[in-house]
Amino acid sequence: MSNDSMQREYGLPPEEELKSLSGYEFLSKIRDGTLPSPPIARTLGFDLAEVNPGRVVFRGTPGFDYYNPIGSVHGGWPATLLDSCMACAVHSTLPAGTGYTTLEFKIDILRPITETTGVVEAEGQTARVGRRVGVAHGELRDGQGRILARGSTTCLVFEH
Numbered sequence: 001m002s003n004d005s006m007q008r009e010y011g012l013p014p015e016e017e018l019k020s021l022s023g024y025e026f027l028s029k030i031r032d033g034t035l036p037s038p039p040i041a042r043t044l045g046f047d048l049a050e051v052n053p054g055r056v057v058f059r060g061t062p063g064f065d066y067y068n069p070i071g072s073v074h075g076g077w078p079a080t081l082l083d084s085c086m087a088c089a090v091h092s093t094l095p096a097g098t099g100y101t102t103l104e105f106k107i108d109i110l111r112p113i114t115e116t117t118g119v120v121e122a123e124g125q126t127a128r129v130g131r132r133v134g135v136a137h138g139e140l141r142d143g144q145g146r147i148l149a150r151g152s153t154t155c156l157v158f159e160h
Contacts, residue, residue: 030048044080046058046060055092064115087100120140
């Protein structure tokens with residue numbers, strides 16, 4: 001069943017399952033629908049589309065519900081997609097029993113995003129993941145491949 005056609009469940013997986021799976025295995029189960037997608041994905045209209053060790057892609061569609069008062073998508077929407085894809089790229093490289101948290105991230109919004117932008121892809125790739133710190137970068141692109149925003153993140157890596 002493809003990501004686009006399956007009925008998603010949203011919630012949190014059992015903590016034991018999170019700890020027992022590698023980051024790649026865990027994210028793959030979310031992508032495949034055998035584990036629930038996080039509630040934020042429903043709230044902001046995006047899904048985990050691709051997972052490879054060191055590379056993660058989310059897809060989403062900006063909508064009117066994400067608008068700021070000046071008539072475009074609020075910067076928090078692309079920031080959330082970029083934070084998600086970059087941090088999950090780090091997560092995809094971690095062994096079972098290891099977690100992470102975002103320490104900092106930076107984004108640059110390069111083009112306006114509106115409800116007419118259409119489906120976008122946020123791709124995160126690791127630059128380096130060590131025992132304590134993971135670094136990744138990401139790009140948010142529209143359907144024509146234009147970069148809408150880009151960013152970088154630093155994540156703290158820890159044992160559960």
